[in-house]
Amino acid sequence: MLVARDLEVRAGARLLLENASFQIAAGDKIGLVGRNGAGKTTLTRILAGQGTPAAGTVSPGGEVGYLPQDPRTGDLDVLARDRVLSARDLDRVLRRLRAAEEQMGSADDAERDRAMARYARAEAELQAGGGYAAEAEAARIASNLALPDRVLDQPLRTLSGGQRRRIELARILFSGAETLLLDEPTNHLDADSIAWLRGFLQSYPGGLIVISHDTGLLDAVVTKVFHLDANRSALDVYSMNWKRYLAQRETDEKRRRRERVNAERKADQLRTQAAKMGAKATKAVAAQNMARRADKLLAGIEGERVADKVAKIRFPEPAPSGRTPLTGHDLSKTYGSLEVFTGVDLAIDRGSKVVILGLNGAGKTTMLRILAGMEDPDTGEVVPGHGLRLGYYAQEHETLDTARSVLDNMISASPHLNDTEVRKILGSFLFTGDDVDKPAGVLSGGEKTRLALAMLVVSGANVLLLDEPTNNLDPASRTEVLEAIRTYSGAVVLVTHDEGAVDALQPDRVLLLPDGDEDLWSATYSDLVALA
Incomplete structure (x- = not known):
């Protein structure tokens, strides 16, 4: 179980999230939503241990598997298959096993005996990590992400950016981590791979936070929604599926608007009355009390959420060119x-x-x-x-x-x-x-x-x-x-x-x-x- 307590998240001087506490338990399927720039990626990096909160604590309580939006795979000379297997450290074990197997053919009896001992130790370690079935499991996950054996047997540097990202996704899914943090996992996936991923995440026994603009994935997988509100620096928790969340959030918005209108009307009445009474010295204290009541009334009501801004993107008229530029x-x-x-x-x-x-x-x-x-x-x-x-x-x-x-x-x-x-x-x-x-x-x-x-x-x-x-x-x-x-x-x-x-x-x-x-x-x- 991953537990966050009293988190404060900032990007430079800008406050993204304040005083947020939550937990991700086994079986939780959480969709983290909010507009671009609200802080979703920053928050998941902190939960993954790759960033530090301005305040508060994160207790992982087990292994965390993290897929960032722009994953970096490290050594590009590594075989794609070994990169996936490295999630359980099986790449190292298999290399030792194969090396020992080659050395067992030595004509030197002593060297052969040492190689056999190394082989036995490596095989025992492999069995402890799931044996050859684990290697088959990794290949099966990769295949469902459109990564066949011919791709797995290539060095990472020979793969496209989309293939390398899918290798990282396969690695995280194969890890069996107690908590998965997936930032836009459907990027570079075809329709069949997305359908398979939905089923995989639905049945995943651990906890999960997913950031995705694929509403089909959110609808199929999530059982809880965290809405990161950039305007209020707050995390709103909805313990419900995607469709119910959409309806409930709209209901909440309407309620907040009604509450705000009523509070502002009452505050205006109090301030008007305070202004009339303030003109008389004998009523000055009462007028001040009324003004304070008006301020308190407004302070207790959330401001209407500012509509999320959208970038205005327009490409200008192109520069003149020849017929075939x-x-x-x-x-x-x-x-x-x-x-x-x-x-x-x-x-x-x-x-x-x-x-x-x-x-x-x-x-x-x-x-x-x-x-x-x-x-x-x-x-x-x-x-x-x-x-x-x-x-x-x-x-x-x-x-x-x-x-x-x-x-x-x-x-x-x-x-x-x-x-x-x-x-x-x-x-x-x-x-x-x-x-x-x-x-x-x-x-x-x-x-x-x-x-x-x-x-x-x-x-x-x-x-x-x-x-x-x-x-x-x-x-x-x-x-x-x-x-x-x-x-x-x-x-x-x-x-x-x-x-x-x-x-x-x-x-x-x-x-x-x-x-x-x-x-x-x-x-x-x-x-x-x-x-x-």
């Missing part, structure tokens, strides 16, 4: 012995809309990185056309300098704007006050998305390369992004699992990877988007 010839990419794609040709015409489709690991992100100049192809070349101005949105936010502040990142993207203009644009993306001085590295996934999009907005790009631009966004912000994509008149090359993003783009063409086939877009390709 971006071309790729004979592009190929291989990682070790793994051929990702080969001989791909494409031409991005002015104002064209292209969606890249392919199964996970087909090279969609790699293709965007090559087009963006972030990675070199093994063969072929990318040729910029006349007037090309490129804007790249990376799904893992590699375009952000995490050591620099929000403000400094924006200034680097818009050297033609002065400080006041930059701050005004940041304000429209909900970065105000001290928020602009925060290092980009401490931002939540949703905040990083907003910052990266803000940097695109000021770039004046005429070709946008967008890799999963709606990940980590709350529904209202996602709507804004989709509208920005819909109305942008420049060229767009889009990689996404979000069918709504493709609908907004209204693509002209589709590029299918890894084969590199190009075709006119038609509705028959729509079913491939969620599978991609």
Whole structure:
């Protein structure tokens, strides 16, 4: 059981949460909700032991498995299978077992005897950790997350960002931790994997907190909802499922509004009466008492919750360009012995809309990185056309300098704007006050998305390369992004699992990877988007 007592959570000088106490017991399935930037990711990092609260304590009471929004896998030369098995330290045991097995073939009797002893010790340790059945369990979890054996046998550095994130999710699920903290676990999952994950989490015997914008997952899994209210720095606990929470929260909002209106009316009456009585010296004390009663009345009633703000995202008119601002010839990419794609040709015409489709690991992100100049192809070349101005949105936010502040990142993207203009644009993306001085590295996934999009907005790009631009966004912000994509008149090359993003783009063409086939877009390709 994880127990939090009197937590105070801050981001710099900004108070996110005050005096919050709760527990996560075995069988609890908790959805942590609140607008982007409310502090959900900061809170889960503290619960996972990767951050420190401003006040209060967290007592884990057992192992905690934590999936952050942007997981870092450490040594990229490690095999994907070993990374998953490391959740129970079985990777180390299996390596010792295999090494001892090889040494048992030694012609030296003494060496062979020592190897047999090492093998026996390693095998006993393996059995204590679940034996070969545990290895099969890890492979089964990975397979359900669209990670077959051929992927598990590759080093992490050869995998796409989406595959590496799914490896981390498989590792956390395999850990068997008493408490799971999952921050946007459905990112980069196809429809079948999401359906499997719902069933896995429903039957998970431990406690669980999940942050997700996938309302289907929340509806299927959660039995309790924690609403982190950014306006009140409070955690509202609803011991009910998702649908009942939505109805109850609306009821609570209406009640608070009624209470506020009644309290303000009574306070106004008291203050009016106090003002009349205060004019007479003999009634001055009574008038002061009435004024205090009015203040006390209002102090006891919660203020009406300020409507959550939404970033105003609009891409500007693109800079002028030639007819074909971006071309790729004979592009190929291989990682070790793994051929990702080969001989791909494409031409991005002015104002064209292209969606890249392919199964996970087909090279969609790699293709965007090559087009963006972030990675070199093994063969072929990318040729910029006349007037090309490129804007790249990376799904893992590699375009952000995490050591620099929000403000400094924006200034680097818009050297033609002065400080006041930059701050005004940041304000429209909900970065105000001290928020602009925060290092980009401490931002939540949703905040990083907003910052990266803000940097695109000021770039004046005429070709946008967008890799999963709606990940980590709350529904209202996602709507804004989709509208920005819909109305942008420049060229767009889009990689996404979000069918709504493709609908907004209204693509002209589709590029299918890894084969590199190009075709006119038609509705028959729509079913491939969620599978991609």
